[in-house]
Amino acid sequence: MKGIADIRAKISRANELMGRELPRRFYRSVFRGNYPGTVRQQLAVVVNNLILHVHPTRVYQRSIKAKTTFGLGLICFYLFIIEWITGVFLMFYYEPSTGAAYGRILDLHYTITFGRVMRNLHRWAAEAMVVAVVLHMCRVFYTGAYKPPREFNWVLGVVLLLLTLALSFTGYLLPWDQLSFWAVTVGTNIVSYAPVLGLKLRFLLLGGDTVGSDALLRFYTLHVIAIPALAALIINYHIWRVIKDGGLAHPQASEEKAPQLQRTEGVILTFPRVVYIELLVFVVLMVGLLAASLLFDAPLEEEANPLRPSNPSKAPWYFLGLQELVSYSAFWGGVMVPTVLTAFLLLLPYADRRPDGVGVWFARERTGMIVLWTVILIGIIVTTVIGVYLRGPNWNFYWPWQGWPGPH
Amino acid sequence: MEKWLGWLSLILTLTLGWTVWDASRPEWEQYQKAYYRVALSRAENEAQREWARSQRVEIRQLQLKERDTVERCVTCHAAYDNPMFRSYREPLRAHSSLVESHPPKRFGCTACHGGEGRAVTTLEAHGEGAILAKPPLKGEYAQAACYNCHGLSTLPPQATAAVVRGQHLVNRYFCLACHRINGEGGEEGPDLSAAGSDRSWLWLYAHTARPQGVLGGSTMPIFSLTRDEIRDVTVYLMTLLNSRDQLKNLPLRARRAAKDYVAEKPVEGATGDKPDSRDIGDGIDFKYGGRDLFQGAGCSLCHMIGITGGEVGPALTHIARKRDAKDLERLLKDPEQVLPGGKMPQLYLNERQIRALVGYLSTLS
Numbered sequence: 001m002k003g004i005a006d007i008r009a010k011i012s013r014a015n016e017l018m019g020r021e022l023p024r025r026f027y028r029s030v031f032r033g034n035y036p037g038t039v040r041q042q043l044a045v046v047v048n049n050l051i052l053h054v055h056p057t058r059v060y061q062r063s064i065k066a067k068t069t070f071g072l073g074l075i076c077f078y079l080f081i082i083e084w085i086t087g088v089f090l091m092f093y094y095e096p097s098t099g100a101a102y103g104r105i106l107d108l109h110y111t112i113t114f115g116r117v118m119r120n121l122h123r124w125a126a127e128a129m130v131v132a133v134v135l136h137m138c139r140v141f142y143t144g145a146y147k148p149p150r151e152f153n154w155v156l157g158v159v160l161l162l163l164t165l166a167l168s169f170t171g172y173l174l175p176w177d178q179l180s181f182w183a184v185t186v187g188t189n190i191v192s193y194a195p196v197l198g199l200k201l202r203f204l205l206l207g208g209d210t211v212g213s214d215a216l217l218r219f220y221t222l223h224v225i226a227i228p229a230l231a232a233l234i235i236n237y238h239i240w241r242v243i244k245d246g247g248l249a250h251p252q253a254s255e256e257k258a259p260q261l262q263r264t265e266g267v268i269l270t271f272p273r274v275v276y277i278e279l280l281v282f283v284v285l286m287v288g289l290l291a292a293s294l295l296f297d298a299p300l301e302e303e304a305n306p307l308r309p310s311n312p313s314k315a316p317w318y319f320l321g322l323q324e325l326v327s328y329s330a331f332w333g334g335v336m337v338p339t340v341l342t343a344f345l346l347l348l349p350y351a352d353r354r355p356d357g358v359g360v361w362f363a364r365e366r367t368g369m370i371v372l373w374t375v376i377l378i379g380i381i382v383t384t385v386i387g388v389y390l391r392g393p394n395w396n397f398y399w400p401w402q403g404w405p406g407p408h
Numbered sequence: 409m410e411k412w413l414g415w416l417s418l419i420l421t422l423t424l425g426w427t428v429w430d431a432s433r434p435e436w437e438q439y440q441k442a443y444y445r446v447a448l449s450r451a452e453n454e455a456q457r458e459w460a461r462s463q464r465v466e467i468r469q470l471q472l473k474e475r476d477t478v479e480r481c482v483t484c485h486a487a488y489d490n491p492m493f494r495s496y497r498e499p500l501r502a503h504s505s506l507v508e509s510h511p512p513k514r515f516g517c518t519a520c521h522g523g524e525g526r527a528v529t530t531l532e533a534h535g536e537g538a539i540l541a542k543p544p545l546k547g548e549y550a551q552a553a554c555y556n557c558h559g560l561s562t563l564p565p566q567a568t569a570a571v572v573r574g575q576h577l578v579n580r581y582f583c584l585a586c587h588r589i590n591g592e593g594g595e596e597g598p599d600l601s602a603a604g605s606d607r608s609w610l611w612l613y614a615h616t617a618r619p620q621g622v623l624g625g626s627t628m629p630i631f632s633l634t635r636d637e638i639r640d641v642t643v644y645l646m647t648l649l650n651s652r653d654q655l656k657n658l659p660l661r662a663r664r665a666a667k668d669y670v671a672e673k674p675v676e677g678a679t680g681d682k683p684d685s686r687d688i689g690d691g692i693d694f695k696y697g698g699r700d701l702f703q704g705a706g707c708s709l710c711h712m713i714g715i716t717g718g719e720v721g722p723a724l725t726h727i728a729r730k731r732d733a734k735d736l737e738r739l740l741k742d743p744e745q746v747l748p749g750g751k752m753p754q755l756y757l758n759e760r761q762i763r764a765l766v767g768y769l770s771t772l773s
Contacts (some may be wrong), residue, residue, distance in 0.1 A: 103477065106526040110478070111467055117427055276409045283416040290423045294430060305652055403624055 042271040054239055055274065056247060061266030062250050064277055067189035067250030067302035067361070068143075071256065071281045071386070072136035074240075078282050079129040080235060083167075086122040086223065089114075094174065098213045100174035103305040109300065116297070117290075123298035125289055126168050130318050133164045141373050143251035144357040144366060153241040156234055158345045163231045165318060172316050173216060181304035182313035184219070185211050188327055210306070213258035232244040251332065311393045320387025321380050327395050411543030412425060436528050439484045439499050440465045446500065450492060451477045467528060472516045475656075481517040481533065488512065518552040519656075521545050535608060542608045545646065548639060549609050552646035558573045573637075574644025581631055585753035589648065594753035597628060602650035629710065629718045690697070698768025713772065721752060728773035 036042045043057045062068055093112060095104050108115035137157060142145055146154035173184040189213070192202040207214030219277075242248070270276075315323045325333025357363025362370055392398040440463075449459035486500070487493035489512070493502040503512075518525040523544035535543040545553060548570045550743030554563060565572070576707045578584070593720045603612060609744035614621060616638050619628040619751065628663045633641070702708055710720035717723070731739070738745070740762045743752035757765070 084471055099476075103526065106524075110527045110529075111531065113431055114427070117431070273409065280409070280413050280416060283413070283420050287416065287423050289422050290420075290427060294423075294426060306653060308650065 023340065024081060033373045036271065039269065040268050044161070045271045046149060049243055052225070052271065052275065054243070055270045055368055056243055057270055058267045058272055059247065059274055060250060064249075064268070064274055066336055069139060069248065070135075071277075072132055072139050073239075073279055075285060076132045076276060077235065077239070079125050080231070080287055082286075083122060083129065083366050084228065086118050086125065087228075089118045091224060093123040096174070096217050098176060098216055098304075101174065101216065105175045105177070105300065109297075114341075119126070119292050120293035120298045121289055122171075124296070125293050126171060128289070129164055138373075140249075140378065142370065143249055143359055143361055144363060145359065147249075147352070147355055147358050148254065148349075150245045150249065153245055154349045155240060155346055156238045156241065158235055158342070160238060161345075162232065162342070163227055163234070167223060167227050167231065167393075168318065169220040169316055170227065170342075173219045175300055176216065176224065176304045178301040178304055178310050179299055180308045181211055181306070183315050184373055185309075186313050186323060187315040187319055188215075188247075190315065190322055190334045193330040195324065195331075198335075202215055251359040253357070254393060280373040312395055314387065314391070317384065320391075321383035324383040344376075362391050420422060433530065435530065436467070436483045437465055440486050443486045443500050444615050446496075447487075447490070447492070453734040454533075470513055470516055472514070474514065474517065475514070475516060477606050477758045479524065480528050481521075481523070481525055482512070484530070484533075485517075518544075519557075520550050522553070543610050545609060549643055549646065552604065552609075552643050555647045556649065568642040570640045571647055573639035574642070575639055577633070577641050578644055582753075582755060585755050586628070596751060596753055601644065601648055602653075603648045605644040605650040607645075609642050609646050612645045613638055616641050616645075627720050629720070698764040698766070702768055703766050707765070723768065724772060726773060733766050733770050737762055737768050739766060 032048075033041065036045045046052045046055050046057045052282055062135070090108065093108050093115065095101060105119070108119050110116075140154065169184070170186060172187075173180045188202050188205055190197040190203065203209060205215070207218050207220065249281065276322055279391060314320060322338060325337055327333070352369055354365070356365040386397075389400055390397055392404040398404060412723075415657070444460050444463050444465070446458060447463075451457040451460055468483045468486065469478045470480050470482060482488055484499040485591040487496065488501075488503045489507065490502050493500055496502070513517070513612060516525060517523070521544045522542045523535055524533050527699075535542075551568050551570045554693065555568045556569075578589075584595035586594045587598065588595060591601075616631075616633070618630055643699075645745065647710050702713070707724075708717040710718045712723040713725050728734075735746075739747065740754070740755070740757055743750060743754060
């Protein structure tokens with residue numbers, strides 16, 4: 001009898017362990033303490049947590065106001081993560097060969113569970129990322145946040161803008177439909193207008209003189225590993241530098257006006273307020289993207305046909321400003337404008353060394369620069385809109401209410 | 409803040425629920441369920457009942473090795489091979505006996521019927537969804553596909569009757585006066601050499617019936633065709649494919665050609681291979697006089713006489729005052745020589761037709 005009682009006791013102890021003890025122990029092994037209630041604990045949470053420790057423990061009250069940043073940098077980061085996750089999903093089904101790629105996309109679209117919504121999410125998040133990155137850059141410019149000591153982080157940001165465009169462009173080819181084939185043909189033709197190196201550059205990019213199976217493989221490799229890995233590294237660096245450069249750009253109080261006040265006033269704890277707001281932005285973004293992906297399908301046309309150019313053949317929309325310029329002059333649109341724009345962006349924080357207007361929207365002292373930037377921005381928007389909406393067959397001009405003639 | 413986060417998380421959860429709901433009730437399920445239900449109720453013996461009960465509702469596809477693709481049409485058209493369903497409505501209708509000589513497991517569906525074989529919703533499979541596929545060819549329209557593999561030589565005439573009639577109509581109405589097909593014809597209108605690849609049959613039908621209804625401002629005249637005639641012209645146009653579409657069914661065709669080369673002889677009554685398009689003009693019956701020729705052959709589509717006729721070319725009400733018979737004859741023979749750069753097309757008329765037309769036009773003064 002004693003033996004049986006012993007076994008019973010052992011079983012009940014095992015039950016106790018598996019039923020209550022194990023989950024509790026597991027929980028404790030992940031979360032070391034209870035919900036942080038005191039200020040001291042809340043400070044510790046930010047420092048001790050792998051993800052949260054990129055934050056400072058305290059931030060200025062104004063940093064979490066919507067109009068300070070509109071959360072644009074955060075949105076770019078979230079979109080990158082969403083692209084990552086949906087992209088890995090798509091990689092399980094995609095095959096980068098000219099014979100199979102289009103069929104794989106159709107299968108994703110028609111039969112694979114959640115395939116359509118994942119592809120739509122990937123596409124719409126990519127389009128949103130291009131927009132968000134540009135808006136983020138405009139925010140940084142208009143608040144003078146690229147000025148010392150943040151010059152180098154601006155340069156990293158410009159590199160990330162270029163990488164975002166490169167990611168989007170390389171991904172554009174992968175469905176291997178008429179739209180992507182001719183868009184990439186046009187896009188890489190713009191590259192070839194560069195003097196001396198142009199044709200070599202296009203050859204390097206495409207693995208040939210025309211878009212073919214080598215181009216598809218190259219774009220695929222660039223799209224799924226080379227550029228994302230580089231971008232992920234730089235994004236980490238970019239975010240880390242934000243803290244190391246002293247947090248968000250903050251209006252400088254002049255020496256006479258209570259210098260100490262500015263440093264201590266309106267500081268709040270990062271946990272929980274900032275963390276909650278960041279989660280909130282994610283949830284709102286995700287709801288919007290999911291709804292868009294359920295309602296609108298990502299564009300897809302017939303399978304690529306190298307023998308039958310679409311007319312008009314248009315590059316991806318963010319390059320249509322350039323294509324519009326190329327239609328006037330290949331050299332100016334294809335070479336000078338992109339080179340000068342990139343050089344302008346990279347050199348901006350070193351050329352514009354006046355320290356005033358940091359952290360203030362549209363500071364009056366910076367009127368000249370703000371006007372310059374706005375003019376460039378409007379120029380890009382106008383040429384892009386013309387390229388997207390007002391150009392028909394043979395790149396002729398049509399108002400939206402005019403029908404395009406002939407077969408289309 | 410927590411409250412907002414809570415509510416929005418709830419909305420996100422609902423949106424995710426919507427995603428799952430959206431994916432969990434595909435359209436094809438209802439057709440397959442209906443098929444097995446009807447099959448069960450109409451079963452005549454235990455074996456059939458057992459079969460109907462044991463069927464799983466799932467996406468079905470034909471793996472087509474020779475064409476290197478898959479087609480899922482049979483996911484909805486599940487009864488295509490069940491003779492009990494001969495008299496049912498689509499999608500649960502058995503295919504005609506043509507499947508016996510064209511086993512779908514080898515040929516698939518789109519080789520003859522077009523459409524998007526990979527799709528599993530009506531909209532997308534039938535080419536009405538976001539992705540531009542071609543609406544399927546049914547009934548007489550599928551003759552275009554018969555013709556594209558077999559030509560005219562080895563088929564009984566009724567199998568390509570619509571194609572042949574369509575070709576005759578194209579000749580009779582001088583379509584090649586304005587349009588070019590395989591290097592022959594005028595340049596006034598678009599080249600039709602690949603009309604069947606560039607367009608869906610729906611588009612071609614609508615455009616043949618009333619061009620301005622499809623392309624606003626089109627200068628193509630409205631031909632007063634009957635519905636059957638419009639259909640026949642459309643079927644003929646659907647046989648005009650670009651090289652890529654011609655090659656699509658090549659694996660199937662190549663095997664047939666190898667097999668048929670010796671075995672099959674032209675069927676009696678078959679019209680011979682594609683008529684030479686240079687025969688244009690011979691579609692006209694010569695027993696009519698110049699006036700009938702003018703009205704019936706297409707002149708009046710562009711030219712006005714009195715108050716009837718088109719407005720593409722100049723009115724000819726008083727043409728005899730301007731040009732004498734010799735002038736007219738030269739013009740009709742070779743318009744380009746008399747009116748270089750003009751719109752008047754080369755009509756390839758023969759001597760008798762020209763004489764008849766000149767006779768009529770000379771009376772207009």
